[in-house]
């Protein structure tokens with residue numbers, strides 16, 4: 001609504017993020033050749049979170065928005081991480 | 095305030111911009127009409143699912159095949175569960191009373207996104223229709239139970255995919271409604287209404303909405319995974335392909351335990367509005383109730399494993415989940431304590447809404463305390479998958495959420511329709527329903543302890559006494575519910591005109607006309623004090 005809040009990202013920064021995402025995708029495909037045994041899920045999740053972080057920060061403009069939104073998204077992701085963590089720790093403890 | 099009776103105001107029910115009657119409903123973005131759309135849809139499905147429940151009870155009147163064979167029985171309990179859970183109790187209170195009263199209670203003209211609100215109802219109806227199709231399409235009604243456990247749900251030749259898709263779509267409706275309410279509460283509170291001046295029903299809706307937004311996507315993905323498993327044979331849950339069937343149970347209950355709080359938190363919110371009004375006394379422990387809603391929502395995320403104690407999850411996981419399950423009982427108990435303290439020393443007016451709310455406390459306590467039997471590791475093993483679980487579950491969902499729903503209906507009916515139901519008949523229907531409910535479900539605790547498994551269409555003769563009593567209870571319960579529904583229909587059609595504030599309530603909903611005008615308030619009120627501030631008699 002207010003023009004001040006509208007942030008227009010430069011084409012170059014968006015392009016850099018896109019290239020970064022492509023590289024990460026490449027890595028996550030290649031990495032399937034290496035066997036991490038128990039940690040294979042963890043590694044895949046780690047890569048996915050970095051990609052998610054890039055998308056949220058640049059494409060979805062979290063970087064330019066009020067801090068409260070970053071905090072909320074962080075808390076939600078933390079909750080999600082704990083839930084996933086508890087689920088997979090169960091596998092390690094069995 | 096006699097001026098609220100003025101007749102020159104057009105109520106939301108008289109506001110009809112379209113010529114064709116039905117369009118005034120299905121194109122309306124008014125939160126009150128959308129609330130009623132949900133109410134009517136839920137009523138229709140409730141009658142269907144209750145009828146299926148009755149059929150199950152008739153089947154179990156005697157051992158062996160009574161009125162249906164085993165496969166039909168599997169279909170019937172699955173359909174009963176899917177409709178009751180996904181179409182009735184999960185949207186239930188939030189969609190009906192949340193839509194109708196959340197904006198009014200916080201002094202707003204509508205929810206933040208009225209069109210999205212109507213769209214959510216369309217999604218809901220689409221999901222509900224899909225669920226119905228799954229019952230009648232070729233292949234036969236799904237027979238997995240509403241929990242869709244793998245590996246059976248990945249193998250069953252019945253219409254599991256239809257049912258999964260239905261639940262998936264219904265989830266979207268739930269997410270969008272939750273999102274709408276969160277934004278509404280953050281942005282549309284009346285001037286002066288700080289967080290701690292907000293009535294407690296909006297607080298409970300706020301906590302509920304967060305669960306809807308955060309937990310529902312997980313079950314959505316999980317159901318998609320089962321569909322993918324069936325169609326593409328991926329092996330998420332198949333040990334032969336490196337998967338794990340218990341992973342499904344983790345994912346399913348990560349949503350479905352918090353979903354219990356999606357059902358029960360708004361129920362607690364409704365009775366929290368009722369107790370102060372009928373005791374004419376401020377609520378006892380306002381902030382304790384408000385924050386316990388949030389605490390329940392937060393801790394409730396980490397207890398899902400208590401559904402899985404017998405599946406072979408690790409010792410430490412069981413310890414962890416059992417411990418947190420006991421912790422999450424604490425905020426619920428805080429609320430019960432506060433409700434009772436609110437009534438203590440008040441001038442109690444035992445009208446139907448309060449009767450239903452007290453019935454809620456009684457049944458919810460039985461459900462909650464038997465929940466501790468299930469939450470404890472040792473006793474859980476003994477009663478796992480018996481009718482003890484079925485009884486516990488119905489005491490929470492029906493005795494808790496259902497009774498609170500009826501309490502809310504009796505409480506807000508005069509506001510919603512501007513008419514009054516027959517008080518005497520309402521009392522009679524409460525007593526019959528309450529007796530029928532206990533006769534129906536209490537015997538299931540006892541035969542469950544004795545070893546009667548759940549979801550069996552047949553049983554050994556030694557369990558028959560319990561099943562017979564239970565079936566008799568089912569008929570009493572149905573009679574009570576039909577008297578109640580009849581009372582409502584008659585009240586809505588030719589009941590007496592209700593005054594704007596029949597119960598002497600002090601929250602904003604009682605300060606406006608009955609039924610409310612299209613935009614609820616002539617002028618948005620400015621809030622200067624805490625809710626539930628009862629003035630002395632002479633001022634009223």
Ligand SMILES: [Cu+2]
Pocket residue numbers: 350351354397398400401
């Ligand atoms: Cu649970």
